[in-house]
Amino acid sequence: MSWLLLACAEAPDTGDGGTCSSSADSELVVVRTIELVIADDAGLSEGFNLDGAVSTSGGSSGCGIGDYVSPGGVEGIDNNFSRLVPTLETTEAKVETIEGLIQSAIDSGELLISFELGGVDSWENDECVSLSVGQATGDAMLGTDGLLLDGQTFDPDPGAPVTEADDGRISDGTFTTTGVATDIPAQILNAYLTLPIRSGAVSITPQGDDLYAGFLGGGVPTSYLQSVAETENVDPVVAELLGTVLSYNADLDDPDEGECKALSMTLAFDAVGAYWYAD
Amino acid sequence: MTPVAVPYSAVPLALLLLACDPAPDRAAPEAVRGEAPAFTAQPPVLRRLTYAQYQSTVAALFGEGLVIPAELEPDTRVSGLYAVGASVTSISSLGVERYEADAFDIAEQVLADESRRSALVPCTPASTIDSDCARAVLADLGPRAWRRPLESDELDRLVGIADTAAATLDDFDQGLAYALAALLQSPHFLFRPEPGEDDPERPGERRYTAYEMASRLSYFLWNTMPDAELFAAAADGSLLTTEGLAAQVDRLLADERAREGMAAFITDTWMLSDLDDLTKDPAIYTYMSDGLGASARQQTLLDAEAIVFDDDGDFRSILTTRATHLDRTLAALYDVPAPAREGFGATTLPESGGRRGLLGQVSFLALQSHATSTSVTRRGIFVREVLLCQALPSPPAGLNTSIPETTEETPTMRDRVAQHLEDPSCAACHNYMDPIGLGFENFDGIGRWRTTENEVEIDASGDLDGVDFDDAWALSAAIADHSAFAPCVNKTLYAYAQGRVGGEGEDDIVDWHAEGFAVEDYRLKFLLRDIATGQAFRTAGVAE
Known part of the structure; x- marks a missing residue:
């Protein structure tokens, strides 16, 4: 599998013995709504198997934290932030608050998460599609429904980090890729912060009329969340509580921090088609 | 003069032959369509300034930036054009009140603005009542506002208004404001009278006077009042000569204001002002x-x-071109x-x-x-x-x-x-x-x-x-x-220029302009010039 991924980066494998080549223009979509994915009581959750393992509670993989099952029956879904929600709901960091901040950032044009897909020859099946995750900047126009209009033109935000992923593919009308990193601003407790999502995965599915739906999953370093709790204007009791909760709920390895030092999270989004300015 | 009949089918052939030459010398339209046919001159019309023309005329008189109330007598579309409606509408009693209020409002704005006032008033009034100073102002402004020289008694009456109001209000400027308001609410300002005069070169025919022609040209091609050069051409009579008219038309079309004029035509014919109420x-x-x-x-x-000015291209391409202009919204x-x-x-x-x-x-x-x-x-x-x-x-x-x-x-x-x-x-x-x-x-x-x-x-x-x-x-x-599209552009432009649809006895001359339009590769700039210099545009009928 890793050999295939490496091969795709150089001269991606088309799966039919050829190499990736496409004259298709890149397609840009910009996120217009985003929300946390919360697992239901039956243990079902949308998301990704980020660590490649199907973990059970107390087991040897996944830091001993049990995974979810997707509504489609896929096992090993990592979305452990979902388990923090009941705790957060007892504080000021309610889910609605987090989502509200993110949405207002989108509507004001401060958070225009961009997914640029390269080499899409077919939205049915395409074995070799690249993805560039970054942020767009510009005056965001909202429709009469209060949502970002599709078809807008933006500039790439030069100050935002860009993640390139070359292992994407489209299967049965849905694009998926891994190795994504991006930053999502949020408000947790009293702290305004930027959630660094690392080792993430993205799926994008066209809905017609220039609209797209998708999921963004990844790991947030627990040390980052802990440092925020310790340094920002957060009630010390709550900060201590958060530290305890985080230490028990980290379910992913972090590339910098080590084993079981990241918390998996899944965000559901919908996005609209957009363009870059030509110059 | 009897026109030379040219079969319409000869037009494409002529165009084809021209197209074979990499740098063709374009045949004069008359070589294909012949001389202009005879026509029956229609009675003159009395056009009221449209709201856009009222705005542009006030701006030409006093400078840009004055606040003009949007609620004036509304324009009326007749035969699809406000330009034609302007010839058949009058002013309601409410409209009279609005024009009056607007005239005073504009006069006060002008005199309250030092730069506008100094441009308008060349003298320092010696006292509250200074007839000479008022006369100096009105003798310059009056002919421009009414777009013709004032009769001496007309000027006297305006000066009398200024003096009387100044005496009553004990203020020279307030007196002058009354005279300015009188100018701006006068039918001579709000309407464009074009009774015409006997044509000395064509006994039995009538023509528009030089000043009427000046206004006809400027409102047709610029959608605003004549400038100083056009007034000068009217004053020296050169505007009544074929050469003098052509020179002025070419000058007007080369001026940036011609773009505004063309935009006014497009706005009118395609009802674009309705977009304000979308x-x-x-x-x-x-x-x-x-x-x-x-x-x-x-x-x-x-x-x-x-298409019309930058490319001087085929106007029909307005329906088919992929070249366009967009903002972020569109x-x-x-x-x-x-x-x-x-x-x-x-x-x-x-x-x-x-x-x-x-x-x-x-x-x-x-x-x-x-x-x-x-x-x-x-x-x-x-x-x-x-x-x-x-x-x-x-x-x-x-x-x-x-x-x-x-x-x-x-x-x-x-x-x-x-x-x-x-x-x-x-x-x-x-x-x-x-x-x-x-x-x-x-x-x-x-x-x-x-x-x-x-x-x-x-x-x-x-x-x-x-x-x-x-x-x-x-x-x-x-x-x-479609065989009707280009002739329709011509027919509409002719009506827009004349302030009325083509009348009985004008079909041939309208078709003649359409033939020229076709010969000239459907360039609207040619058609604007063709109509503006055409005999039908210069010839007044007898008032009914």
């Missing part, structure tokens, strides 16, 4: 915004300006990259898209739709009446002309129109326009491209007077090539 249901059309109508109008005008609605971060930029629409020319623009698609849906009837009527100059009968009184509601059996507009046309009393007329409107059904009621309606694929095919089309683009091309 209304759409925001629950249905999420792209609706306060500025959409203005953006749409600007797009159409910039495109027309590019680019998003059209789902194409915006060419500019601020304002408008030039761009080319994708070849693969179905959007081309005027009929792919919001200024047509949204304006000729309902607030909650498309309207195949309104779109069809616009094509028939405005673009092809084909008269359609009004529906009989009491006839229900509404299209049936959407049902499971009639998911698309084509289905609903078919049901509608089952009624023979509807079909008689709607068969003439609705099939055209169906050709634009890939655009929703605000102008967004769509391929389905109620999840059923849209069929935008049809035929226009025997020419099959598959989609809106092919339909636009068919309209551009």
